Each structure stands twice: as structure tokens, then as C-alpha cells.
Amino acid sequence: MITTSLLMALVATAIPSVAARPDPDLYRRAMSKFNEVRTCGLSDEAPTVKAPKANPWAQITPNDVTAVWDLLHSPAAGLNLTHPDDATATDNYVYFIDTLATNKSAVLPYIDGNGTLPPKYARAVIFEGGKTEPVSQDYMIGPLPVSEKTTIEKLDYIYNGGNGGTVPYNSRYFDGKRSKLANDFLLPIVEEINDILVALFDGAWYGSGDPRTNLTITSTDPQSFDGSSSFRSMMFRYPGKASYLTPLDFYILLDVSGTDISYYKLKGFVTNEKYFKTVAELRKAFEAGEIKNEFPQTRDQEWAMVNHKPEMGVRDLEDRMAPQNIEIGGKRYKLDLEEGYVEYMGWTFYLSFTRTLGLAFNDVKFKGERVLYELQMQEAAAQYAGYTPKAANTVYHDTYYSFGTTVSALVEGYDCPFGSSMLNVTYPSGNKTRVHPGALCVFEADTGFPLARHSYGGGSEYGFGNLGSVKDAALHLRLVYTVGNYDYLFDYSFHLDGSMEIQVRASGYLQSSPYYKTQGRFGPRIYKSTQGSYHSHILNFKADFDILDTKNSLEVTELIVANQSQPWFPELGVFEQMELSTSYMEEEKMFNWAPNNQAMYSVVNKAKTNAWGEKRGYRIVPGRSNVALPVKNSPFSAKSSTMLKSHLAVTRQHDNEPVANSFQNVNMAAKPQQDFGKFFDGEKVDDEDIVLWFNLGMHHYTRSEDVPVTLFSEAVSSIVLAPQNFNDRAPEGDLRNRRWAEVDDDGVLTYEDYSIELPTCQIKLDEPFTKIEKLTFA
Template structure:
């Protein structure tokens, strides 16, 4: 899908997307957003009261007390940053995640808890240049031993800084606004609207989107395009107007910036004067204006389908959760699985120390980067790309909507972070729930019986809204020990302007028609792009001495003695070929799914003598997850080399190579802080600690069905980690719940012994509602025993295994249709404080601001309802 990082500023205050540094200067976020507290679960309101993690969460984000102590220490030690800088602006503060070696000693061997250190991001400028620099501060809490050091050990560039294209975001905003005002005669003639600095609510105003590109170190070029704001909808990315202007930004200082050419209807004009002269010609062709309207609305209130008035089926959890959650430590346990949850401002949710039956399978599983790369025939789309962690996929985890984003019985966890000296909290940013699939886990019908088991699984879900797209990320756990990582996307595509004459009855077709997309409305067509979203899986299969084995299913010709004389010569068949991968490399999903990638522990076998392993395979969704189509992208430089293959296996250096990317790679793609190519250096990987980087996403060629929004089921992709001889048998047998139905005819009286009759019936002891109150539990067990006895007497041949519902249940209206009024309340509270919407995140490394009554960006703002950020 796309990513409309374009911001909207009612042409009222031209909103330009300003260089991503606004991201570094403005703590604009919809932090204390949306949904209020947890849902009222009635008698099960505190189902996890006595559940406790085995250890403190070593990946837990800095709490308010830690951050306050750190800010005070920094205030008292103001000389710690680069004293040669003209300006210093502290932006990001978050936990510097501890080394794997320290954590393993703590969790596995009872060692001391890892020291707590903080990671800082600071904007420093001097003369023509500006830099974003990173530091590490610790140990915490501050003491005489606390120090601040350049953070370099986890950046293979050896640096702690990237060059910032600009030093003054507001200067760029004002400058771009001036461009729109000075060209108001052009925009009124060609687009029928102009920028309006004085009326932020002007529904006819224009906004400006920007595509920046770093040409070389320190030199940036922007292409700006005018858009309609679509004030009554969020469909701004569907409303390009086909008028572009070029900006040249050779240094960080505003006085060096210049305006270049103007582009319209396939013609590049040297400046606005040349365009004005051309417009006077009777041969000048004016293009259709791309108007907003009901076609960008996500709802159709006029539908009269009678079934639409009936509420849909829902999943319920009337006896309370079967998983356990320690909220203090963000620790979850379910059906043999356990893990810690951690968050980051850039990379959203990661899971750590994933275990099954207390044996670690994966040390870390989490997002690294999300790339969207476009192509097109005009200046905006031709080089448009986004690395979304730069905009903060963690701090853009906005509040989930109960009953819609997650089932009504889900539980929610907040996400807190620190920016600009303040702590922000996104309420209910993560949900946890158990769900029942629409298909059984297992079933079999034989001549005399039928057995069917329910398929339930646990989900940890978050949604990151980055501009025009909402990325839903699920970590899913299955009863058999499998783990799935699933990505879904929805939202508005980033439309491209389709040049067609204003009075043309039939849209013209030329050589570019259908080369980059499809026409979906007068003046707009879709824009093809690739989504490549990178994740890290640090495997520990029976320890850290692992090998990746490629098992290939190959055709075979082989002679067998027993085939003669019927088969004359070799038999055409197939076999498996097992090949260890010995060096670091990138891999693609094989044709015909003929290869299996197995992370094995050669020194550990199951009781049958087979190497214990987990298989990596494409999961559910629209085909195999994709890698980037573009080879050696002009725009990306060296910032996202991991996107060139489906998955990578590397020797793990978790303490010095903790990630495949860095959010600030977006600012300096030609010389990134973390260069993935340097991590793939042909090291031997047999019997080593391995890390697998894998990509989700796909090649998105939007069609008319993507209007107004792309649908999640058409944009889903996933990867599954499946036990492969890891267990001695299918462990889901211990957790299954279902029924066995004996389909044999009743025995005739006097035929068959009593023992034979007893063998027909498998008698099981049930416990009903083990998590209910004690007196209810005993009552239900007694009632169930009576039912079991009656069933045995009746000899109906039906045997249930596992818990089942045995009494009437009441489901609260809140679980079926949650009360969402707190969205409105919190929105009103936010705006009562004087805030208009401050939107950050958006457009190609730039930030668009919805300028309010106060100077936008001087302090963090609150998004309306936690959604309109």
C-alpha cells in the first residue's frame, strides 16, 4: 500500500511537508489519546491479579521517574553535548536496550539485572550544517558513575550522527507557504483554488505535498505538488492537482534555498514567469481539476441492503481470558508460550524471550523498518519512497477501537514514550486476545467415529498510522508451537495525477497509460509501489548453536530391484536433499515452494534421533511476501539493502549489530548510520548464533477497488515459524478442545462383553470454568458430573475433551458494542487546551503542520480523538 505522509493544511496556511527534521524538533503526537481505561469485565475485571512474570522486564521503557531523573541530570550537566554547536535541541529519549549477553545471564543464570542506559537524540547545528546526533547515558538512575558517550557501538558506520538537510523547519514552512501565495494567480487559473494563510478552515484551500531527495551529502532537492485538502474526508492523498514546483536546498541555512522550475502537463518551465507567459497562449492546454466528493468517503450511508441493518456474528469470551498478563512487566503466558512485550518510538512492538514450556525459541522478534517505494512518470511519484520508522511507527500506535480493531473481549496495553522533555501515553495502543478460527485445528472422520478440535490462537496486535496508511501488525501464537508474524495494510492510496484535458469527453491514452497504474477518477490514477517491511527473528533453537538447512524436494530417477520386471529402467520419483547454508546470504522464496528453510540445532535431537528445528515459510495472505523490484534504487542509496531479498540469514552479533536499519537512515541514505551490506560479510554460520531478517509486504498495483481505501484482506502477508521435528509429537494434543462422536451402531443386547462396551466410551473428567469463583467452580463441576453420568447412562456416543460451555452465559452490551464516547471527550479536552491539530509524520521525510492559533510545533499537540494526528 501506499503512504500518504502528506499533511494537510487547509490551504489555509499552506502546509508544506517540511523536512523530516520537524519530526526531530516537534513532539507532535496524539499521545494521551483516545480510549480511556480498560473495559469493565465485571467479576473478571482483574483476571491476572495473582499472575507474575518470572523476572523484571529488562526491555521495559523508561518510566516517568527514570526520565525525570535523567532530564534533571542533563539540565545540571549542560556542557555534555557538543560545545561547538550554535544550537542544541534534545529530541528523543528512550531506553537503550541491553545487550543479549547481559540479559541471558540475568534470565538464564540468575545473574544481576542488566544496567539501565538511555539513548538520546539531539539536533545540533553550526554554520551551514545541522546534524542529528545520538548519545548513550548511564547507568541509571544518575549517580557519580553516570556518563554520557557518543552512541556508536551499534552503528556499523562508526558514527553517531547523520546530516540534517535543514536547520529550521519553520523557515521552510514559511518559505513554501510564500511560494503558494506568490503563485495564487497560477493556482486559481489552473486549479481553481489558492493558499489561504488567514483561514485555516477554508474548505477550498490548497495544500502542498513534498518529495525530498538527497542528491549528495548535504544537498537536497524537493518537488512540491499541490493537493486539495478534502476537509470533509481524509482522502487528501487521492487529490493531487498536477502542478509541481522544484526547490533546491544546498545547505541547512534558509538563505541558500532557491526555487527552480515549474512542471505542468508534461512540460518543464524554467520558472513561474515562464509558466505565466505560456498560460497566455491560446494553445495552452488546461487539465481537468481533481475534485473531492463522496467518492473519497469510506462509508456509504445511502445503502439500502436490508442485511446491513443486522449486526454481524461476534467472538465472545464469557468465562474470562485463558491467557495471563502481568501488566507491570508486560509479560504474557498462554498454553505453553511465554514472552515479554516491549515498545520503541521508531519500531513499535517487539517481543522478547519467547519460550515454549520455559525453553527459549526466539530471543527477539520485531519490526526493523517499513519501506514503501513508488514509480511514476511525473516528479512526485517517480522517486517517492518512505522509510516509515523515521516518522515513528511506535509513537503513531494510536488507540485501538474495541470491538472493531480487536474483539470485544480483548485487553489493552498503553504505550508511553518521551520526547522534548515530556512523557506521552497512547492509551490502548496494543491489544491481546485469544480467538477461535473459523476452521478446526484438526478433524477426521473414519468408518465409526468423527473427531474435531477447535483451533484457537493468541494475538498481540498494534496498528501504526503513518500518514495515509494504517499498518496492522499481529504476532500470532498457535497451539502446536507455531508463531506467525502478519502484516495488513489499509487506508488511502497515494494517487498520481492523470493528465487529461479539461474538456475532453474521452480520457486520452498514451504510452504511459497503464505503465504505472490505472485510471480511477477524472484526473487521478493509481500509483504502483512496493511495500517491503523488514522484521528481525533472533532464533535460539535449543541454545544458540544453530544451523540453517535448506531441504529441497527434487525430482529423481532411481532403479529399484523390486521394480523389475514391471518397470524397465529407473523409476521417475522424487526425494529430499539436505544442504546446510554455510555463509551469510540472502534467500528468496523458491519456485513451486520446493525448498524448506530450517533453523536447526544439530546437537539436539528429538527422541526419534531427528535434529530439532523450526521451519520458516510464507504464511497466509496474498501470495509470498515480496522483495523490492527496483534494483539499486536511485533514491534509497545504501539505506535499505535488506529489501533486495525475501529473507537473510546472518551470524548474530546482537551486541554490536542489533538491527538491520536505523530510523535516521532516511536523512542520509547515501551514508547511513546502519549499512546492511556491511553486515552481510560472508561469515561462517554453521553451528552459530543465527539471526534471520525477513520481509513482509507485496507489489501493490492499486485498482479501482482500492478506492476509497485498500482492504486488509487483499493486502495481507505473513511468515510462519513452524516446529519441525522440534517436539516428539504434536503438542497441540495436550491443549485441544473438541468432540469425538462414536458413529457405530448400538450393540445388540447380549452381543459383546461389558469390557468391549466400555472400550467404546472414553470417559473424561471435566472441569468447568476453572477461572471462576470457587463456589461457582464446585457447583459447575457437580453439575457437569451429573451431565456426564446421564450421558454415560444414555450411551449417546458423544465424548467431549477439554473444557466446554455447560451453563448459560450473559454477554454484556459493552462486549458486543463498546461505548466509544471517550473518543469525543478526549478530543474536546485536547482542543480546549488551545490546540488545533498538529500533524507530524508525513510526506517523504517532510512534516506538514496544521498550523493552530499557537505557533505550530513549539510544543507537542494532541491529535483529534487520537487519530487525526
């Protein structure tokens, strides 16, 4: 009898289609060709392609960034700006310049017809501390390039919170200027209690620039609720690369409202699970022996480094290189680097990038027909739990830190496969354009399983009469955003079956808390004096579906159980049977996945049917860990995190509702600048231009295996956007990477390789693969 491995060789080897009896030497002879030397596509450049049109979603150019900067600082602008390097909190200065998204209503006539390329606009956030009532203000500058037609206007229309692009000073981003004010106020307070800190933690704080300082101090978000006041919950740590894992049980609470530190106030101290309003109360308790350091923290942080630990032992055969994905036949995707345009196996799409939100996909088409107008992350958030000021107070919105600017260089062969196209990412920074080399990788990968497979008949010695197996693969675009302590790996994959998968993985240091024996309900002990604080990561995405055109509906197909009888089963009487019940969402709505996944949600075009009369569409398939924010009424995330509190939402598309969140919302929990809840005003969504919002995420049940860092393998969430009657049949019949085998009545095997021969090569790693290609999205 033929073995399984030999059978696979017969079906898959690169030998022309022949009639053959089982041959025990066939596999060996075929594999002998691997002695030839090739590079296996590792050094191949991706083939180039010319985008059908200029990218209307592209970033503003480096020249535009500089010109906008100069215009804003010109006396004619009347903004009275100070250069950020010289500014204080009471000056007016530019916080950042970014690309303002072009309205969909302006893009469609161009991308779908003969309309002209819509003009570009810049967005500038200016901190206006010099005003009588200091604020942060968004502006729009355009059209670009800068000319006599260019104007500077307040950017109000994209925000619905009531004050347009204006954010109160107390809610604006807490940058270095504000931190200096807060630290200037904090310093004399800490100087009064440094002896207590030394006694408890063998450390003191005299300010970040003082050589006597051997503690670090950190705050958290939010730092305001509505802009009427501002606060900080400060915590001490031991300094070092892994300071997130060495928290100290000492907190200082401050009121830091406004720009005049003479009005700042000390709200109190927290340590040993006790609250002290004044220095005098704290000192009295300390001198009475009521404050102790029961679980001393370690200053050594080598245990928390992501390096090899020989003391943990050696795994057998770990001295060998791990398996690698190789584009063995050469790259099968094409790039237009100037326009940020990609083609792959029927897929086409444009890329865009902003410093606030990062990577976006636009005009996503499969086999020439549009599926999505836009796909982009809206927010990456985390809310913590704990019985300490910092843990209880913490709600992070990572767009607050200009999410796109946190992309980091990728390690070829580890973050991405060898031979990936390693592309640059750029974004405005001050009056220049910053480049992060090799921060976006593009590669095609084997999925590890066939796209389709079936064998029929088992009477032959091969175990089948005929057998078909279709090789699967997917194109991946991958970035890693490192926001403080966490690395988020975003992986967007385009599959051969017309489906698109979005995966997000999290790694990095836990934001931990000091260990308390009484607080196990907030997380386990993960080191000598460190507790892993429970938290939930929720990442919100916008998917503006345009299935063939802008008239779409959200179809809900529910799996119900009904009692029925069937006359051909008279003996059964009434029995349970499964049925499908189909309806359409009528109005804008936030909703959750159905229990037991007994509902399918599909965006369909009622006016467009396939060959069988079925409405063409795409369904939204939950993957791993599709969660929403558990807390609904926390004061720290009340209205600022509305988009995170359900699994899914559907709204009508409007140019004045381009994003679910404002990057400054985190400090406006009670009165957000962008109130996602106001999107839901009873508008109809049936047969309209609709947008689906979905959440990925993880409830992070912390564990000792989070040390030194959380593992990508476990902290992962995903979703799939998959064809639902979009095609007339499975889109696999046009793929030639397959094997078809038949066995006739005489036991003779014939098989077809469709002229796709298995490339034979020997991998040569004589040179490191550090090729960097330029992608400016401009």
C-alpha cells in the same frame, strides 16, 4: 439417517459422556440451556501472573525520561541545548529520547542464570544546528537511574556507515524547523505564480497561516542522497481529510541545502508532464495556452470518507449485528502488566516497546523452551512508481516518523473483539512520557477450523466408526500504526500447535497522482481526476532464533527431482522421483524463496534432538504475499533499503548489529548510516548464534476498490514460524477441548467431552466495553 448438524450436536454438546442412540431431540434439549444469562467472559479481567524475572528489555521509566532530559539540558553536560519549543534550525535541541536496547550479551547471563539485571540506558537524538558544521548526533545516557555514575556518550557502536551516530544536517529528519526554512524560501516563489494556480486550480497558497490559502503543499522522501545536499519535490493538493486523493498537477522542485536560505535554489516547475526551469519559462508557456487543467480535481471529499454511504444501497439483513468472537469460557491467558509478561497455553514471552520501532517480543518460549530471543519489525517501507516528481521520488521508511508513536486507539468490537484486554502503550515524548490508551489489544480467538480431526470407518449410520476433533484457538496481540495516509494492522498470533504467525494488513488513503491519459502504466484511474499510483510495501523483521540455546544452524531442505530406477519396477526403467536434499548455510547470505516453494528453511539446533534423533528446530513457512522490493538500483533506495531487496537473510548475531536500518537512512540512500549490506562479510553461520531477517509486504496494484481506502481483506501479508521436529509428536494430546466419538458394532454411539462442557449464556450488551488496563512496559 442423522443429519450433519445433529451429528455435530451429538459430538459437541455439553452433555456428560453416555451411550446413546440417535436422538432427534438431543440437540434441542442441549441448546435450551442457552436461556441462562451469563456475560460470556466479556467483562472478565485476564488472570494475573508474576513474571519469573524483571523485564530486562523494558522501556526506561517516566522518571528516567525526565531525569535524562534534565541532565542533557544541564550546563555540566556542555551540549548548549535550546528547548525545542524555542529552537530554530540553527540551534542545538533534543529531537527525541528513547530506550536504548540492552545488549544480548548482557541479558543472557541474567535471564538464563544468576546474573544481575543489566542497567538501562537511554538513547537521545540531538539536532546540533548550532555547530559550525551542523549535524544530527545520537547519544547514549546511562546507567539509569541518573546518578553520579551516569555518563553521556556518543552512540556510535550500533552503526556501520562510517560516521557512527553522526548524520549530516542535509540528511537529518526534516522537522518543523527545517520545513519553516524551506517554506520561507518557497513563499515568494509561489506568490509570483498564484495567478497561474488560481487559473488552473481555483486555488492559491500564501503560507499555511494565511486565510487566503486554499491549497495545501506536501513533500516526499527522500530529501537527500548522502548529506552533501538536500532537495524537496513539492506538490499541491486540495485541503481536507482525504487530501491524499485530491492531488493537483503542479510540482515545485527546490534545493534546500544547509541552514542559510540565501543559498537555497529553485530547480524548476513540473505540470502537464513538462519541466520549466524558471518562473519566466512557466509563465510564457501558460500565457501561450500550453498549460491546461484537462481533468479538474474535485474539492468535495465526502466521497472519500470511511462512513456509511446510503446512496450505495442496503444489503439484506445488514441491520443485524455481525458475528463476534467471544472468549466464552473466560480468558485463558495471563498478564503481568508491570513487567509486560504474557502466558498462554504453553507460550511465555516478554513485551517491549520503543518509539522508533514499536512492539517487540523477547524470550519467546514454548513449554518452557526458548524459540526466539527477539522478534521485532525493523522497517515499514513503500516505494512508488510514476512519471511525476513526487511519485518517482517517493520512498518511505516509516521508522523515520517514529513508527511506535503512531499507534492509535483501537475500537473494541471492530478493530478487536469485544472483551479484549485493551492495554495502554507508552513512549517518551520530550521530557514526559506519553500514553496512548487502548492501543494494544490482547485476545484469544477461534481460528474457525479444528486443530486436528480424523474419522475412521464408515459403516455405521453416523458415517464413521470413530471420530476425533480438537478445537483450535490462538492468542492475538494486535496494534494499528497510522503513519500519515496508511493504517498498518500488525497481528501476532500464538497457536496451540506451537507455531507463531505474523500478519500485516494495510488500509488507508492511497498517495495518488493526478490522472494522465498517457500514464496508465503506473496505475489506473480511480476517480474523476485521480490516478492510483502503483507502489510496493515491504516490511522487514528481525527474528533472533535461539532454538534451545544460541548454537543454531539454518537448514535448507530442497525438494529435487531425480532420475532413478527401482528393481521392483523393472518395466519402468529410469523414471522421475522426488527426493529431499539437506544442507546447511555456511556463510551469511541474502536469498529468496525457492521457485515453486521447493525448499524448506529451518533454524535447527544440531546438538539437540527429539526422541527420534531428529534435530529440533523451527521452520519458516511463507504465507500470503511474501515479496521483496522489485527495484534494486533506484537512486532513491540504493543502499538505504538493502534489507528490503531479498525475501530472507541470515547473519551472525552481534551486539553492534542490533537493527537492520537507521531511522534516518531514508535520506542517505547513497551512504547509509546503517548499511545492511555490510552485515554480510563472510562470517560463518553454521552452529552459531544466528539471526534470520524476513520481509512481508504487498505489491499494491492499485484499483478503484481502493476508494475510499485500501481494504484490509486484500492488502495482507503473513508468515508462520512453525515447529520442525521440535516436539516428539504433535503438541495436541494435552488439549482437553476436544470431542472423541465411537460407534460400536451394534451402532451405539459413545462420546467423551473430557469434562469441557459448552458454556451456556446470553450475551448482554447493556454497557459499552471500554475497560482500559495499564501496560507501561516499564
